[in-house]
Amino acid sequence: MQTAVGLIGLGLMGKPMALNLLRAGFVVTVWNRTRTRADEVLRAGAQWAESPREVAAESDVVVTIVSDPPALEQVLWGERGVLAGLRPGSVLVDSSTVSPALARRAAEACASRGADFLDAPVTGGTWGAEKGELVFMVGGQAEVLQRVESVLAAMGRRWFLLGPHGAGQTVKLAMNAILALQVQALAEALALVAAAGIPAERLLEVLASSMARAPVLDIKGPLMLQRNFAPSFPLRLMHKDLSLALELAGQLGLPLPATAAARETYSAAKGLVRGGDVDYCAVVRFWENAAAAAERPPEPARGA
Ligand code: NA7
Numbered sequence: 309m310q311t312a313v314g315l316i317g318l319g320l321m322g323k324p325m326a327l328n329l330l331r332a333g334f335v336v337t338v339w340n341r342t343r344t345r346a347d348e349v350l351r352a353g354a355q356w357a358e359s360p361r362e363v364a365a366e367s368d369v370v371v372t373i374v375s376d377p378p379a380l381e382q383v384l385w386g387e388r389g390v391l392a393g394l395r396p397g398s399v400l401v402d403s404s405t406v407s408p409a410l411a412r413r414a415a416e417a418c419a420s421r422g423a424d425f426l427d428a429p430v431t432g433g434t435w436g437a438e439k440g441e442l443v444f445m446v447g448g449q450a451e452v453l454q455r456v457e458s459v460l461a462a463m464g465r466r467w468f469l470l471g472p473h474g475a476g477q478t479v480k481l482a483m484n485a486i487l488a489l490q491v492q493a494l495a496e497a498l499a500l501v502a503a504a505g506i507p508a509e510r511l512l513e514v515l516a517s518s519m520a521r522a523p524v525l526d527i528k529g530p531l532m533l534q535r536n537f538a539p540s541f542p543l544r545l546m547h548k549d550l551s552l553a554l555e556l557a558g559q560l561g562l563p564l565p566a567t568a569a570a571r572e573t574y575s576a577a578k579g580l581v582r583g584g585d586v587d588y589c590a591v592v593r594f595w596e597n598a599a600a601a602a603e604r605p606p607e608p609a610r611g612a
Contacts, residue, residue, distance in 0.1 A: 314367030364393035396422030408474030499595035
């Protein structure tokens with residue numbers, strides 16, 4: 309019998325993932341908080357469900373990919389949430405990036421309903437989601453992973469089983485800390501050469517031939533120079549992940565000084581966002597803002 313797959317959360321990542329599940333021939337049932345965001349996947353052949361509970365009731369495998377811990381709690385435990393409809397023997401795969409502790413809580417809730425759980429956050433951004441080339445970082449049991457491999461294969465190219473529940477989220481938070489720090493380091497170095505009057509392009513040119521080169525910088529460097537901040541991975545979500553990494557480190561009693569500094573920078577850059585979403589490479593605005601502030605003449609002193 310064909311596996312029925314449910315997908316909850318049709319944001320930047322979830323929508324292309326749903327389209328790839330449909331292309332692979334799965335029967336797909338979807339729900340999204342804002343219904344209009346489902347239009348394209350419904351036109352492509354997905355079925356709409358009126359609630360996360362109904363998605364779960366229709367599905368052998370349920371994939372959730374929502375913004376943050378409160379969103380996942382709402383979708384799982386909320387009124388008409390996934391847990392109220394989950395079938396015994398089914399598998400819930402959570403691809404949102406949340407805390408390892410929340411992943412473990414979700415796993416326990418699934419087990420109490422006779423269902424299995426995997427934390428399976430992804431890396432690859434919207435590009436990877438569209439191409440079906442995501443990489444899944446998985447926490448849970450090998451036997452459960454085996455049962456959902458065909459579903460993951462429709463959306464991604466690799467998956468790594470990293471340990472028990474929560475291990476996928478732990479590695480994802482560590483991964484994103486690296487990406488945030490690399491992009492921040494480039495933004496800072498660009499500010500340094502620009503302040504010294506050297507064209508920023510020259511730094512990218514040399515970087516491409518140096519050991520400091522990194523795939524993420526090959527992509528984000530030119531976008532920063534073009535000021536193309538169309539979100540592949542939104543800055544607000546990178547800020548959330550840095551906060552989650554620091555929360556985890558706090559629980560483990562581990563100092564993460566570079567990550568803590570990056571969280572401050574991303575936090576300030578998030579404060580500069582007006583209107584729609586921007587990609588996390590817009591962290592470069594932090595230094596532009598600082599440079600502009602340095603150029604402004606000092607305010608005249610007020611009062612006596
Ligand atoms: P997006 O594009 O911000 O999409 C977030 C999704 O989460 C979207 O479907 C939202 O529904 C949904 N959402 C947000 N809050 C809620 C609540 N409270 N209840 C139900 N659904 C909610 O994020 P991405 O697709 O880029 O990323 C998703 C995850 O992958 C995230 O954890 C990243 O860090 C990695 P909406 O359409 O706004 O109604």
